[in-house]
Amino acid sequence: MKYLITLLLSIVFTTQGIAQQNNVIEMADVMRSNGKIYVVVAVLATIFIGLMIYLIRIDKKVQKLEE
Amino acid sequence: MKMKWWKTLGIILVLYSIITGLLFPVPKLDILNETVRNLYFHVTMWFSMIFLMLLSMTNSLRFLSGFEKRFDLKAETYASTGLFIATLGLTTGMVWAQFTWGAFWVNDPKLNGAAVTMLIYLAYFILRNSIDNEESKARVSAVYNILAFVMMIVFIGILPRMTDSLHPGNGGNPGFSNYDLDSSMRMVFYPAVIGWILIGTWIAEISYRIKVLDFNKENN
Numbered sequence: 001m002k003y004l005i006t007l008l009l010s011i012v013f014t015t016q017g018i019a020q021q022n023n024v025i026e027m028a029d030v031m032r033s034n035g036k037i038y039v040v041v042a043v044l045a046t047i048f049i050g051l052m053i054y055l056i057r058i059d060k061k062v063q064k065l066e067e
Numbered sequence: 068m069k070m071k072w073w074k075t076l077g078i079i080l081v082l083y084s085i086i087t088g089l090l091f092p093v094p095k096l097d098i099l100n101e102t103v104r105n106l107y108f109h110v111t112m113w114f115s116m117i118f119l120m121l122l123s124m125t126n127s128l129r130f131l132s133g134f135e136k137r138f139d140l141k142a143e144t145y146a147s148t149g150l151f152i153a154t155l156g157l158t159t160g161m162v163w164a165q166f167t168w169g170a171f172w173v174n175d176p177k178l179n180g181a182a183v184t185m186l187i188y189l190a191y192f193i194l195r196n197s198i199d200n201e202e203s204k205a206r207v208s209a210v211y212n213i214l215a216f217v218m219m220i221v222f223i224g225i226l227p228r229m230t231d232s233l234h235p236g237n238g239g240n241p242g243f244s245n246y247d248l249d250s251s252m253r254m255v256f257y258p259a260v261i262g263w264i265l266i267g268t269w270i271a272e273i274s275y276r277i278k279v280l281d282f283n284k285e286n287n
Contacts (some may be wrong), residue, residue: 005164021218025092025097025100026100026207027095027101028100028101037089038090041085041086041090044085044089045082045085048081055269055270056070056126056133059269062276062280065280066280
């Protein structure tokens with residue numbers, strides 16, 4: 001099924017390319033179509049949330065010291 | 068703990084920009100390809116830096132109008148956080164430049180202007196550390212800080228716009244508003260800018276509070 005989708009997509013893209021005189025600008029559409037980009041989003045979001053939790057904890061500690 | 072609302076807002080906005088910045092559609096552009104998404108991460112660093120430098124400058128002005136020590140301390144903290152974020156902006160910009168312009172550093176007025184700005188702010192810290200007298204240190208560096216802010220505006224806001232530049236919106240190059248016709252990028256970009264401004268201010272605020280704690284400890 002995946003191969004079929006890839007095949008179909010590549011046909012679509014190549015025909016588009018011929019139509020636009022091979023002027024197709026390459027984007028990560030295929031990567032997005034099979035969903036793998038969500039992995040990257042999840043990793044980045046995890047790292048960012050982790051950093052923010054760290055920042056909140058420092059904030060808390062400073063607040064405790066201030067009292 | 069009671070979180071201040073703007074800190075939570077900062078986290079939410081940046082998290083939103085990470086998720087939508089990678090998933091939302093972007094205009095298809097030659098050479099740039101998917102790297103156009105760097106707009107949400109690299110350019111926001113500079114906006115955050117400019118905002119922190121503005122806070123630093125206003126605190127220097129407040130110091131000069133009353134000579135209260137805390138404003139000087141605030142000005143220093145905002146400037147150092149701003150410089151840190153500028154370093155992030157510069158390094159991310161270098162990576163982006165390597166893959167779109169072909170070199171880590173190109174002779175572009177905006178790049179050189181950013182580098183000069185960072186040197187100007189480095190000189191601010193050298194100036195601070197070179198004066199022993201606390202009172203005159205604060206006064207001299209406050210005056211210099213105001214000059215530094217003006218120079219920053221000239222070097223990254225005005226000069227690159229007057230000559231040819233590879234950066235969008237400069238030297239006759241179209242800004243991103245020209246190819247972002249359906250405003251899909253603005254929906255991510257503006258929240259990202261506000262988010263990073265809030266997080267930059269937050270980091271500076273924590274670092275200022277630590278400095279105050281240090282100061283109180285020394286004087287007790």
